[in-house]
Amino acid sequence: MNENMLNPEQYSHEPIEELRLRPSSFNEYIGQRKVVENIDLMVKSAVKRKSAMDHALLSGPPGLGKTTLAMLISKALGSELHVVSGPAIEKKGDLAAVLTNLKPRDVLFIDEIHRIHISVEEILYSAMEDFRLDILIGQGASARTMQIDLVPFTLVGATTRSGLLSNPLRDRFMAHLHFDFYQDDELGTILNNNAKKMEVSLNQDANLEIASRSRGTPRIANRILRRVRDYSLVNDHKTISVDDVKKALELLDVDSLGLDSMDRKILKVIRDYYNGGPVGIEALCATLGEDKQTIEEVHEPFLLKEGLLLRTPRGRTLSDKAIDHIN
Template sequence: MAKQRIISGESAGPKEEAINLSLRPTSLDDYVGQPRLVEKLRIVLQAVRERNEPMEHLLLHGPPGLGKTTLAHIVANEMGTHLTVTAGPALTKGADLVGTLTKLQRADVLFIDEIHRMPVAVEEYLYSAMEDFKIDFQIDSGMHAKTITLPIKPFTLIGATTRAGLLSGPMRSRFGVSHNLDFYSETDLLRILHRSAGLLKLTADHADKSLEQSLELIASRSRGTPRIANRLLRRVRDFAQVRSDGSLTPDVVDQALKLEGVDKLGLDELDRKYMRVIGEVYQGGPVGLEAVAATLGEDAGTLEDMVEPYLLQIGFLARTRKGRQLTRAGGEHLGMRISTDDNGDRLLFE
């Protein structure tokens, strides 16, 4: 999409990443959420430190904005080694990967975001690098082709993907640790917002619970995603600075997020348009995703990756064998009139 959605878990670019870097925790002790993964990493990291070995390769998968990049920084910091960050689409040919791998020192961490988008030809170079810590690099082609074996130092690969199903079987099997990141609870998001508010030097209107209530409102609209929570907090801070006295109050939060088109459940205009199309144009469904995308003039992949997951999570959307279907709760949120057909088993949206 041409316009960046404020409630999208996707990164808005290098500028936002630079801001997020200043808000990121640097150790597992400061990391909030994902308790099972954190406990697993504590055990693995302590064990490899005691044996003086690199950590096993780690695969993190789940929706964007849940902390995969942050965890890569933490692992490198806990190991006391250097982190190299790249992305699958940036590795267009084998030479790109070879140059990166040969620069790594022992136990360094290589983080590849969107690893499922790495070309197959490049992916194949990783197989021997991950298992045997060597690269078989072919020079020239045809009859005169030669293969050079380059030894590399033992390293840790951390792969991040939002679509684990698109990762090849041979690649998945080479990760020693694999974990799916869950959406965050409002309690965990509130803890993250408290920390971020302190780093951003935000204050309350009075010596009361204004800041606490304001952060609770932001947490409730953050779609279970820390990146969205921090983004909303920065937008509210800007609004408070320009339209108020710089202090956060529940009223300021309401006004700021209303201006951004974010409602009380964290839905934006695209979410509401998506549900309205199913409810009004297709009588609540079921309807195919491609039909909804064509009606909206949006890309089907964008809707599947960035709109549907949260609607499914909160029970506003159902995926059936016949297609997408709006639930009663989704229709009621939009204020639609809902009745049942003559058999009493199908919702009719008016």
């Protein structure tokens, strides 16, 4: 078994501070109201029925709280969370081993489930639908299927690209929950909570400035808050001011819209090499020398949401807003 596959300890590689900032209860989990309401209902129903919660698919851009929510779900169910990364499961047997080790009502969290190998994915179908493993043993005429009963469990799948999931897999999730970028006021609340946890004082203007430049993403807001804290601490400022935020963001190369250097490079390449577009994603990535997946999953969603990048049948085009911004 690939030793990176089963990685419940994955999160201990996060800096201790990052762990501390992760919400440990639904009260601390800000925003995503629709998602949380659905999950709350499903959890409460499962508890009343004394059975496993329905399988749920969580989709949306990175850093919006999918993993955090999976942790809160298992906590609310009083069950154990098993964390597996989709692309790290190399063989059917690896997944079978994980599935047969689950206890009743446990939560299996498969991250990046859209990148799971198809032959591995197939054993999920009966596991999800009938809590049963169908395994083919032997080859040719002597081949036969062996069935192994599983305990009722909940599969929580997370994906940054739900469109890449196969239909049979997608259909087996009873709940499809989509995460949206956060509003500035929601990020503001998260920042205030986390400033308290970090025992720093953050004034209101500074809070607003960080929130508006965090690309609607709590992970980024937390990252900026930490750098801003460093800046203010090193300069012996008692309270973090908007000035500290601006200086720290300059160091981080984050601009007024929250774009980082790669975001701006994408816009500039389209302007300078492709006359503002349209340009196909393959050509764009080749020019950028960047991996397509990173561009599509990490950078594009926010550029599209902000109306900086437009998607047309012939490729990506810059908007007037983007042209104004990079000029």
